[in-house]
Amino acid sequence: MKKILILLATLTLSVSMLFAGCSLTGADGINGRDGKDGQNVTIDDLYNKYASEHEGATFDEFLKEYLSYDGSELNNAASLRATINRSLMSGVSILTRFSYSTRRPGVFGSTLTTYKVYTGSGAILWMDKTAGDAYVVTNCHVIYDDSSDTTYCDDIRLYLYGQDTSGVNYVLSGNDITKDENYRMQAEIVGASANYDIALLKITDSTVLKRSDAVAVSNKTTVAEALNDSFVQSDCSVVGETVYAVGNASGEGMSASNGIVSKDSEIIEVGLSDVDETSAYSYRVLRTTAPINHGNSGGALFNTEGKIVGVVNAKDEGEEIDNMGYALPANTVRRLVVSMYDSYVANGNKHINGSGTKCGINKVLLNITTTVADSYARLNEDRVAVITELIRVSSVSGRPASGALQAGDILVSAKLTSASGTLKEDIIVTRNYSLSEMLISARVGDTLTLTIERDKAESEVSIEFESSHFKYYE
DSSP: OHHHHHHHHHHHHHHHTTTTOOOOOBBBBBBTTTTTTHHHTOOOHHHHHHHHTTTOOHHHHHHHHHHHOHHHHHHHHHHHHHHHHHHHHTTEEEEEEEEEEEETTTSTTTTEEEEEEEEEEEEEEEETTTTEEEEEEEGGGGGGGTTSSEEOSEEEEEHHHHHHHHOTBEEETTTEEOTTTOOOOEEEEEEEEETTTTEEEEESSOOOHHOOOOOOOOOOSSHHHHHHHHOOOOOOOOOOOOOEEEEEEGGGEEEEEEEEEEEEEEEEOOOOOOOOOTOOEEEEEEEEEOOOTOOTOEEEEEEEOEEEEEEEEEOOOOOOOOOOOEEHHHHHHHHHHHHHHHHHHHTTTTOOOOOTTOOOOEEEEEOOOEEEEEEEEEEEESEEEEEEEEEEEEOOOOOBBBBBBTTEEEEEEEEEEEEEEOEEEEEOOOSTTHHHHHGGOOOOTTTTEEEEEEEEEEEEEEEEEEEEEEEEEE
16 A cells, blocks of 8 residues: 555645646636635546547556656666665674673782673574574674773674564673574674774574575675675765665664765774774775764665665764764675685684784785875766866875886876786776775785886886785784
8 A cells, every 4th residue: 555655645746737738627616716616626637538538548557647657656666665775685783792801909819700682683694504604794893892801802793674673682781792692693704904994704503594484685606706795896976876775773783875976085083992992093984974873884885776885884973964874895805805705715714812812904015105196076977976087196205016006107007917817906096096996906916017108108017015015904
């Protein structure tokens, strides 16, 4: 009935607009001037009149011909509803339980242990329901607390949509989580980066997952394929694009909220450390009007096709500020989770939960600085405002860039090719972050081919990466 009510409301408005200047003469008045003409005319009367004059035309044909209605709005709405609900089935609520040990006053050698529980969100990127295995993306700060005993949480619990209600599927008793045996999925950390605020988790042999109807964002068979396929592979989103956030808002269980991308790229600073409150990390994010609340951290921001355009990590809570939420861009997140997975496999599938274990990524360091020499916006053929920046090398401080690049070079495009000859990345350098973020995908033995403009002429330079060219980033 809800569809019919929406349809009738739309049609009532459309009929009023369509006939506002027309004559409908009736027995009780003249041309509707006394307010009586047509007062009992229904949409069925109009259709029947039309059908009698057009050899039994269908109702859809009548709507399309006279009301310019073809059903696309309702079809699109139904399609989006289905997409959002599928995304809910790939979302997880996350509870992390940290321990904190302090010296017990007056008792030599004795410690007092306390606990805190935090809530967050995640999205299942790949799953094997038969095996009960899955890979989940979330924020690093959801599983990170440098004031705790372990820094990286060793008690990470995930709950599926419909099984994530406090007091029903689990009980928070003080700072303990109880009565969740039938619903929790224990997760371990595959990789995490505080510098980028992204973490990749793994669920292994979960009975809860095996008996569920959960789905992954991607339906690709292999993990490597799914990690790439889950995300929009574009370096910036389109302002005005419809998006929706799926997450554990306020710790009340998975929910969805919609909005648009309101700014395609900006830099924010967020403090992750509970030990040093003066320290902060800088993150490149997109801004969205989709309502974001505490607990949404780590949840996915989707487009209308169900692809991830970002991972929610922050919101502006300043006074007189409304609907300014932030998400880490999809293409950056994609590169990070692929890097984490590759390292995980290379290290023999060893998880990194617990104290004293380093989490992060190895990223190639070109040893150059760049500057924006010029920038402008234009409307492309799709009437979308696109920002383009002219990126110039301002300095070269060492290998591997020395000998290949020099100050004053304009960066035009970049390709990254593996040692086996597979093209991994192929981008046009249109923003100051383009090359740096692409290089998250680089591995030892890969070759970077840059098209540059030098002395008003274009040329290509190539750099092959060695292990000494990489730097560890937490």
